[in-house]
Amino acid sequence: MPKYKLLFGLIILFVVSCKPKEQVFPDSLIIENITTIDAKNGLKEHQTLIIKEGKIQKIASSKDLKLSKKNTIIDGSGKYLIPGLWDAHIHFAYMEELAPSMFGLFLAYGITSIRDTGGQISYVKKFKEASMSNPTTVPRVMIAGPLLDGMPNVYDGSAPSRPHLSTGSATVDDIVKQVNQLDSIGVDLLKAYEMLTPEQFSKIIELAREKGMKVTGHVPLSMDVISASNAGLNSMEHMRNLELSCASNAEELLNNRKQLLISGKNDPGGILRSRIHAAQRFNAVDNYDDEKANEVLKVLAKNETWQIPTLALYRSTRLKENFTHLPDSIRIKWENGLQAMENQEPSPDRTKYTNWMLKMTGKIHQYEIAIMAGTDTPIGYLTPGLSLHEELSQLVEAGLSPLEALKTATLNPAIILILKLSLVGSVKIPGQI
Ligand SMILES: [Zn+2]
Numbered sequence: 001m002p003k004y005k006l007l008f009g010l011i012i013l014f015v016v017s018c019k020p021k022e023q024v025f026p027d028s029l030i031i032e033n034i035t036t037i038d039a040k041n042g043l044k045e046h047q048t049l050i051i052k053e054g055k056i057q058k059i060a061s062s063k064d065l066k067l068s069k070k071n072t073i074i075d076g077s078g079k080y081l082i083p084g085l086w087d088a089h090i091h092f093a094y095m096e097e098l099a100p101s102m103f104g105l106f107l108a109y110g111i112t113s114i115r116d117t118g119g120q121i122s123y124v125k126k127f128k129e130a131s132m133s134n135p136t137t138v139p140r141v142m143i144a145g146p147l148l149d150g151m152p153n154v155y156d157g158s159a160p161s162r163p164h165l166s167t168g169s170a171t172v173d174d175i176v177k178q179v180n181q182l183d184s185i186g187v188d189l190l191k192a193y194e195m196l197t198p199e200q201f202s203k204i205i206e207l208a209r210e211k212g213m214k215v216t217g218h219v220p221l222s223m224d225v226i227s228a229s230n231a232g233l234n235s236m237e238h239m240r241n242l243e244l245s246c247a248s249n250a251e252e253l254l255n256n257r258k259q260l261l262i263s264g265k266n267d268p269g270g271i272l273r274s275r276i277h278a279a280q281r282f283n284a285v286d287n288y289d290d291e292k293a294n295e296v297l298k299v300l301a302k303n304e305t306w307q308i309p310t311l312a313l314y315r316s317t318r319l320k321e322n323f324t325h326l327p328d329s330i331r332i333k334w335e336n337g338l339q340a341m342e343n344q345e346p347s348p349d350r351t352k353y354t355n356w357m358l359k360m361t362g363k364i365h366q367y368e369i370a371i372m373a374g375t376d377t378p379i380g381y382l383t384p385g386l387s388l389h390e391e392l393s394q395l396v397e398a399g400l401s402p403l404e405a406l407k408t409a410t411l412n413p414a415i416i417l418i419l420k421l422s423l424v425g426s427v428k429i430p431g432q433i
Contacts, residue, residue: 022068028052033062034076038083039407049081054136082406084112086413087388089237089308089374092127093119093165098330099127102377102384105325106139109385113140113413115374117191117216117237118155118165121145121182128188142188142417144216148178148204150195152269162270166193175200179207188417192217194240195261195269198227205232214416216308221257221276224250226299235306235372235416238313239360243353244280245296246360248289253280282349285356293360297367306416308374309361311394312387314354322383334381362399371395372416373409 029051036047036059048065050058067073087106092099093116106114116124124143131141146167147155153168169175179190192204192215201220208215209232218240219228225236225245236242244253257276264272300307320338323331346354365371373395375387382390388409395405 022066024068024070025050025052025057028057028071030067030071030073031076031081032067032073034079034081036081037403037406039403039411042403047076047081082110083410085110085388085409086113086115086373087111087375087377087385087391087409088115088372088413089117089310090114090377090384091118091165091379092116093123094163095330095378096123098327098378098384101327101330103127103130103138105384105386107385108325109389111139111385111388113142115142115144115189115413115417117144117374118147119143119145120164121185121187125185144189144191145182145185145187146178147191147193148175148196148217149193149269150197150200150220152265152267152272153195154193154269154273156269158268159270168195168269169200172197172199172203175203176207179204179211183207183211183213187213189214189216191215191237192220192233194218194221194273196220196222198223198231201228201233202231219245221273222261224254225296229299229303229305232303233305235308236300237308237374238310238376239307239357239364242296242360243284243288243356246289246293247284247287248292249287250284250292253284256280281353285349285353288356293363297364297369300364301367301369304370306370306372306412307361307364308372309357309364309395309398310374310376310391311357311361311398312382312390313376313380314357315394322386323381325386326383338381358394358398361395365398365400365404370412370416371400371408372412373405 031049031051033046034049035043035045037043046062048060048062048067049056090102092102106112116127121143124145128141128143131138147165149155149166149168151168151170153166155162155165156168157164167178169178182190190204190208190213192201196204198220201223205215214234215232216235216237217233218237219225219233219242221241225242244250244257247253257280260276260279261272264275267275320335323334326334361371373388373391375382375391377384377387392405392409395408396402400408
């Protein structure tokens, strides 16, 4: 045999033996050629995912994986895959007629984990139990139980806009009882509220630390943000009362608040709180002091006091078409409510405040204070699920990159809520961080 023929034969053999073998993945679902995006790895095009028993078993570049036609393959070309999203601030108990539809709405918009930040424990517990018994068909649910408030408490059920979401404690001993009871029932976190005294607030944090729980909340009106953060508050919802501590007249405002709390102690909590906000919020925004804000944000960064700005709640682009997927009775009610609102121009003060919130969110981000995306749905005509996407776009408007915004609804909640990072937050196989 001529030498060249032998060489030719060997080359053919080599090429055949190097050709990747067509692989079969039994009982698996395969998505081929998809673009994955997560906050850890960024954007990766042409990925193939092998999914078995509901979990990702393998991720590879599509060109490196030769698949047999025997597999069940979905073509992911032109499509994107992101980790399940979190809404870190929702209330099942705010609108009980909508609550049964909320799981479905969250899933329809890609929200696979939610944190209920206030509702009576007997009510919200049912949603957590449903989630735990159906982990593959119901979003993951974490609950705070009721808002832990002082007296007079704000959400006391005395008006339709203030349903009974809180418990009002008159003393530090009452707070101890409340926290112990919630701990025995099995809440995931605690939520401190605005009418607490500094002593009650510190007790909540002390007990939570002993029990290994995080405390989120509104900074009590009796305190400033620096003391609340130094006391150990883990995260702040809506940046609530931050403006009061970033004003050049912050000390004067705090002293006035303390007076107003005393003089209004026999009024309903919701009315007293509104009176104090009306007297101070816009005044504080008018007296915003950048140096003062820098001082406050340095403390928040040092203490790692995370922020859940809920921008969409205040700057909502409320649109009737957003209500399409709501149950009819609620859709009609919301459309009518919106109609009434459309006739009122937002006050210049309110516009100033919402612009302040957007600017402050950008500044918080520059200070590298971690943010979680949350909405407060269904408060403020925010459709469950859809509103989280609105929140993400507003975070981008505030100065986060799209990938950083995605992080606030994926990796960040997974980190702060101490879940197993090997299972949530990014696109990966179980076990990877
Ligand atoms: Zn809320």
